[in-house]
Amino acid sequence: MKNKYQPAEFEKNWLEKWKKEKLNVFDPNSDKKKYYSLVELPYTSGDLHIGHWFAFTAPDVLSRFKRMSGFNVFFPMGYDAFGLPAENAAIKHKIHPKDWTMKNIETMTNQFQQVGTMIDWDWMTITCLQEYYRWNQWIFLKLYEKGLAYRGKAMSNWCERDQTVLANENIENGRCWRCGEVVVQKEVEQWFLKITEYAEKLIWPENPQVDWPAAVRAGQNNWIGKKEGVLIKHKAKDLNIEFETFSAFPAWLWADTYIAIAPEHPLVERLVAGTAQEKEVKIFVKKMKQKTAEQRLKEIDTKEGVFTGRYARDPFGGEDMPIWVANFALMDFGTGIIRCSAHDTRDYEFAKKYKIKLKEVVDRIDPDYPISAHGNRGVLKNSGPFAGKKVEENIEKIVDWIVKEKIGKRHFNYHIRDWSISRQRYWGTPVPMIHCPKDGMIAVPYENLPVELPYEVDFTPHGKPPLATNAKWLHVKCPKCGGAAKRDAETLDTFFDSAWYWLRYLNPKYEKGPFDLKRAEKFTPVDIYFGGAEHTLGHTLYARFFTKFFKNLGLLDHDEFALKRVQHGIVLGPDGNKMSKSKGNVINPDSAVAEYGSDTVRLYLCFMMPYEGTGPWSDQTIAGVNRFLTRVWNIFQSYSSSSNDKKLFIKLQKTIKKVTSDIKNIKMNTAIAAMMEFLNDWERNPGGISKDGSKKFLQILAPFAPFITEEIWRNVMKEKQSIHLSDWPKLERIIEEEIVIPVQVNGKVRNTIKISQDMIKDQKAVEKIAAAEGKVKKYLTGKTYKTIYVPGKILNFILL
């Protein structure tokens, strides 16, 4: 009677034993080649979701594989522990955010340790601890020193529910990324980071040195939104007012007949002062300013505007251009002022509505091609020195001419805005600045760091920062004059925390700086970075920004922090919907483990779909994966090595090869499929593989199913040392005596033939066998033909 596969019995034992044996202890001083495997640090929401497991399992498989392949693998873990949900939960449950967060970390860590990851928890980094956030403050001061952190008053995205500003990257469809509240525009004074200064450096080249998905690179480039064009200098008629407009389509400049200016533009007031239209314009501007960003966007289909009563001179020699305040002109794009023409749909519609004069400067080649379409087709007319010339061939020349004539200059316009980092909330890193009535804004001296986040505050939102409610904390002496001053009561955006955490992982207790430079030199850049697609525009962009900033400071020697980026998909509920408590379709990892064991859950998460995929949890498929492990268990229970079957041996070698390359390419699903195939063959001939071979099979399964393989390795194979420290099987040279190749007639497969290895290169001999056999013979009889032969691959007869 053989033993049944009952993982619950041994999985717990191995967790304890591994801990005792220090299996997963990372040695930073090892001489082996390093491999830094990183997964985005999770937020401390409280409960470990099956999505966390999905995100971590494939990386864990890769990390284990790398360890068995002789690397010194660093696979750390930490928590993104600051942020609003903690504060909101605290308000709701009347518990302090810190206590809530730390309790959650404990729960999550306990759950995580059950899965059997090779994470070494001694390197755990928690962003809400002083030992971490003090270095946020240090980095902030460096940014401030370099002029990259500045205080600005600006119209900002404001979330009324969370009582805080939001960066553009934190807005999803006009709503707050955390709470879903509609974002409004509000003038707020706050801290910004000048990420725009790094815009050019953050643009991905076409063929980057690092391996990041095209979608991420395109998305970030899009967001940075670099546009090449010209800035045109303008003078208002009868007024001492100058302004500039941006144009990305220089060929249309001769067609422009009017000017549109954004309602919020500071020049509007000066322009309309004293005109007959002044009152009307002011009413319009006021109306526009009252609307939320979302309303503005919704209404923008209807072009609206008011004539200012003013004109601008046209540097291209056209008639004077009427200046209109228009709702479609956006303050934060270009200069906020637009030259408008008939060649743009939007400008055209507006002009038609208000009966503004238009003109065309392009003879269209294709009469059906719309007048308004952007593009560089057609022949110019009434375009100064370029009349009669083709648009597409003259764009550069037009720009040169504009520069030469001093009408304007070359200019690059960027879509990306500076990163708003201050949050008017409690649970975050205090901004290390002091406001002195006499000396103004003063940086907290480095030696006075950290500025501790006080425990005692009133963090219920009432429009002013919670930190300001702790008077003892708030009032300090000015570091410069010693007089009474106040601390900055704002906290940093949590994306600040996660923009450099992988460096802190390397030595979380390090006290001489934000991170240990020697370790960073040895272990960074990160070799592979796993995470969610939702961080394309936020987190990973900020992390790249910080990396480049650190390089400028001389702290790092590389431009990109991760050599490879892999983005995971989402595990949906069994009903195909996103898991949510309200839909009742949440899969609890703990109960899945209780039913099948960790190995099965791990294997299933790898097998169910590609890592990048998104799809539903299936109780049936996980049962199938469990069957596979049971069969593995069973074949080793009755295992006895006898003969070494040549076919099985070759199959095993091919399986090892496939699994090795699939793991490297994070294609865990096909790696598992290959092992299933091998087992199918093996079961037909259980004695056909040597002991050595069966051990190799266990080894390649080990990264996926660490428990069952260890159990068999040590208790059936009687090995002394852990399978996870064994050397990954090397490929043996295999010689197949016979190979099968398909035979085609006119490109259609009609037969397969077996040929011996030594015949492969002998085309004549292969042809002879193929032509004489089976259906092929019938097709070829009485015909003349030629052949295409790819040695060892395929033979194709083409009838002439």
Next chain:
RNA sequence: GCCGCGGUGGUGGAAUGGUAUACACGAAGGCCUUAAGAGCCUUUGUCUUCAAAAGACGUGAGCGUUCGAGUCGCUCCCGCGGCACCA
């Protein structure tokens, strides 16, 4: 509108330009069993056919390149994701 990624059986999904549908799920039939479950075996793209043999068709549509296309090129259609009155 722009950018990116996709479209393959009943389902999840495999296929360095070389036997399309691996592997798994589901389904059908069988063995075992008093029975259920589990397990094992067989079948499973569509059509012609009682069946077999054989053949035709077949990777969103249509062209093209090629001895050979799911894969490469062009023109579309559809889906997903991101950005967007972007001047």
